[in-house]
Amino acid sequence: xxxxxEEIAQVSKxxxxxxxxxxxxxxxxxxxxxxxxxxxxxxxxxxxxxEADAAYDAKQKSRSGMVxxxxxxxxxxxxxxxxxxxxxxxxxxxKALKMGESNACMKRIVxxxxxxxxxxxxxxxxxxxxxxxxxxxxxxxxxxIASGVGGVIANRAFLAGAAGGCQxxxxxxxxxxxxxxxxxxxxxxxxxxxxxxxxxxxxxxxxCDPVAGLVEVPCVxxxxxxxxxxxxxxxxxxxxxxxxxxxxxxFDAMRSVGISLPEAIRETGKGGLAATTTGQKIAxxxxxx
Amino acid sequence: xxxxxxxxxxxxxxxxxxxxxxxxxxxxxxxxxxxPIKEAQIHLHGSxxxxxxxxxxxxxxxxxxLGLAVDDARIPHSFELADEAGMKFSFDHVxxxxxxxxxxxxxxxxxxxxxxxxxxxSIGGGRIRVCExxxxxxxxxxxxxxxxxxxxxxxxxxxxxxxxxxHKGVNIATLQLFRxxxxxxxxxxxxxxxxxxxxxxxxxxxxxGIVKVTYLSQAQRED
Numbered sequence: 001x002x003x004x005x006e007e008i009a010q011v012s013k014x015x016x017x018x019x020x021x022x023x024x025x026x027x028x029x030x031x032x033x034x035x036x037x038x039x040x041x042x043x044x045x046x047x048x049x050x051e052a053d054a055a056y057d058a059k060q061k062s063r064s065g066m067v068x069x070x071x072x073x074x075x076x077x078x079x080x081x082x083x084x085x086x087x088x089x090x091x092x093x094x095k096a097l098k099m100g101e102s103n104a105c106m107k108r109i110v111x112x113x114x115x116x117x118x119x120x121x122x123x124x125x126x127x128x129x130x131x132x133x134x135x136x137x138x139x140x141x142x143x144x145i146a147s148g149v150g151g152v153i154a155n156r157a158f159l160a161g162a163a164g165g166c167q168x169x170x171x172x173x174x175x176x177x178x179x180x181x182x183x184x185x186x187x188x189x190x191x192x193x194x195x196x197x198x199x200x201x202x203x204x205x206x207x208c209d210p211v212a213g214l215v216e217v218p219c220v221x222x223x224x225x226x227x228x229x230x231x232x233x234x235x236x237x238x239x240x241x242x243x244x245x246x247x248x249x250x251f252d253a254m255r256s257v258g259i260s261l262p263e264a265i266r267e268t269g270k271g272g273l274a275a276t277t278t279g280q281k282i283a284x285x286x287x288x289x
Numbered sequence: 290x291x292x293x294x295x296x297x298x299x300x301x302x303x304x305x306x307x308x309x310x311x312x313x314x315x316x317x318x319x320x321x322x323x324x325p326i327k328e329a330q331i332h333l334h335g336s337x338x339x340x341x342x343x344x345x346x347x348x349x350x351x352x353x354x355l356g357l358a359v360d361d362a363r364i365p366h367s368f369e370l371a372d373e374a375g376m377k378f379s380f381d382h383v384x385x386x387x388x389x390x391x392x393x394x395x396x397x398x399x400x401x402x403x404x405x406x407x408x409x410x411s412i413g414g415g416r417i418r419v420c421e422x423x424x425x426x427x428x429x430x431x432x433x434x435x436x437x438x439x440x441x442x443x444x445x446x447x448x449x450x451x452x453x454x455x456h457k458g459v460n461i462a463t464l465q466l467f468r469x470x471x472x473x474x475x476x477x478x479x480x481x482x483x484x485x486x487x488x489x490x491x492x493x494x495x496x497x498g499i500v501k502v503t504y505l506s507q508a509q510r511e512d
Contacts, residue, residue, distance in 0.1 A: 001290060001291065001292070001295075023292070027291065027292050030291055031291050038292075041293060042292065042293070042296065044299075045293070045296045045297050045299065048299040048360075062303070062343075063342070063343055063345070064343050102302065103302030103303045104302060104303045105302070105303075106301050106302055106303060106308070106345050106348075106364065106365045107301065107302060107362075108299060108300070108301055108302075108360055108362055109299070109300065109301075109302050110296065110297060110298075110299050110300075111296075111297060111298055111300055111305045111309070111414065111415065112295075112296045112297075113295050113296070113414070114305050114414065115300060115302050115303060115304050115305040115308065115309065116303070116304065116305075118302070121296070143296060144292070146295075146296060147292035147293075147295045147296045148292070150292075150295035150296065151290070151292060151295050154290060154294075154295060159295075159413075159414065160306070160413040160414065162306070162390075162413065163413070176295075212340065212343060213336070213339060213340035213343070213344075214303070214340060214343040214344065215302070215303040215304050215307075215344065216303070216343075269339075269340065286342075286343060
């Protein structure tokens, strides 16, 4: 996998092939598979995202009882015209909530890049496909872009909350989704990588502070901020807004911020929201079960 | 790492490390035992013990021991499946020295009487590392066909094993050697690019000075 978005952009220019194809060719070389095989496998991931979205069950509850039903609540609000946001943002919010809840309730999801952040990429991608009637072939190309961006982040920083806080999970997912969203809306390579940069920049420093150490509170709702942030970063990039700090340097900053984060806010369930009076009460209640 | 580690795996939630990784540990340990499990003692360390229940780590490990894959929708119901399959299991807390926070020690007994002790850690994103087998160090992630040979620490065993692999056209990806003490018990952990034939494993286990041969096959994996 590539270590820099700049390098992917350069290869794309030199070979005169699209950004996503650089990532496809790299995958074929690395895993010694044919382009058809690579596409088939990544498409299976996209189809699994669709299935997971469709399989949402409003009645499901997590084992702790903290999570469940909010996706439906939000859906009902959208249908009755109560929401402030337009249809694209509203759909992204609804899908992110639903996927985050399904994950907490031990349903089948696609880790992208992690299970905790599994709602961000599908919320953005499925929304854009539905709202803009994009075919699966093009969605697959956007999947390559998301995985290429995620690969660079993995190489330069980290993807696990325990290593780098929530910025490493939701931040990375948001960056991946933003880059793909730009592509789906017709943006060029420069816009793609700057969307990835801006999405990450806006979530730098995000703590990983799960109540009782579970992937529930605040994880489910953080998927919403990841998705909405991705869409706003994509729209900025499409409008020509550029990140002053180049994308690869933003990922380096994510790494250094992650390393500086105290252990209490790196998935240990000891700091932040987990350490609040209510958070501790919930954790104790679960222990006595 | 590759793009399917970035997007993927398809898995049952909620946590790639506490759920998917836990299933994979059970799966790999079960394959290493190489027969259906009669009884599993599951000793949870660190974060696996502290938050494992809420993450379904307990159900995930049992699911893996039963041979379920990380995306099997039956994972939440693995305790019931174990009862149906006649597999006994128990959980307790263990504090291991210098272990990764997401570590489990498994003591397995098979239906034909084989026993196996495995210490393994879930190291993030659903990836795992087997750290110990039967009390001796090991260090592999379970992505390759892996041959673990326990032998008496005396000259010639490495050559014996590597010559056999060469003869069978099996290329060695990595090879590690460990020993308890000079002349005591030693272990070879060999990750291979091809599957090791079953009859070769049988042949090897009969050689003088070889104490036990354990093998992780990737054969059943769908591609």
